[in-house]
Amino acid sequence: MPQGAGPSTGEQARQHALAQLRQAILHGEMSPAQRLVENELAEQFGVTRASIRAALIDLEAQGLVERIRNKGSRVRVVSVEEAVAITECRMVLEGLCAAKAATLASDEQIDELKHIGTAMTKAVADGEPLTYSDLNHELHTRVREFSGQRTAVELLERLNAQLVRHRFQLALRPGRPQRSLNEHLAMIETIEARDPEAAETAVRAHLASVIEALRD
Known part of the structure; x- marks a missing residue:
């Protein structure tokens, strides 16, 4: 990690420390309860x-510390x-986003989703x-x-x-990527079909499957 990049005090130092700490936690360099x-x-x-x-006060407000x-x-x-409860909230919000994307995404943006889907299929194969986990994250982000x-x-x-650790654990579980691949491809297909209701249903079905996997 960068040592002493920028000033050591003041707002820039706080922002630097915040960014570095956040990345370390999100990338698993700092483990839970550390x-x-x-x-x-x-x-x-x-x-x-x-x-x-x-x-640290900022990270506490973000639910990471x-x-x-x-x-x-x-x-x-x-x-x-708690991971299940967070995923239940994601179902509602990500369902909304998928429905909106099915209506608003440009043809170029839909092509981008299809390229991610192709790369996900290859990663599983x-x-x-x-x-696959990185592409999964990228698809949801897009x-x-x-x-x-x-x-x-x-x-x-x-x-x-807040779900980073659980996401990595699920990605490494044998057979999990194969199962979730079809769920993600359904998300892409329903957005490509410009069908908001089907896109929302596809996202909810995928996240219901994530909840089932979390509880296993």
Whole structure:
């Protein structure tokens, strides 16, 4: 990670520390329940403790960090039941986005979704679950973008950040990518068909399957 990039204090330092910490948590470099020691993090990122503390407060608001009374901060643990509850919220919001995308996406944007679908099919055939997981994330991101529904997008970004660990675990489960591939291809096909109701149904069916997998 960059050491001491930019100023060590003030707003830029807080933003730098926030971006670095967020990436480390989202990429699994910092594991759930890991202690976040302000002194160590300040040294690692070349900023003051005050900048780290401010960044941790922001991450707490985003649901990525929890502060333990008299013990400082740690990476927040998201239980399976909470992951299910978050996914239930995603069903509503992502269903809305898919319906909007089916109406609003340009032909070029639909071609982009189809290219992702082709790459996902290849990743499954080649037995590359991590590539598949990245493409899965990209597909959902593009559908949200093409929906033009900024409020839903902002809410989903916050919800999805909390599910990173569970997403990777599901991607590595034997047989899971093969099952979810058809669900994702159905999402793409219904958006391509310009059928908002079918697109919403396809997304809900996919996320219902994710909930079932989380509970297994």
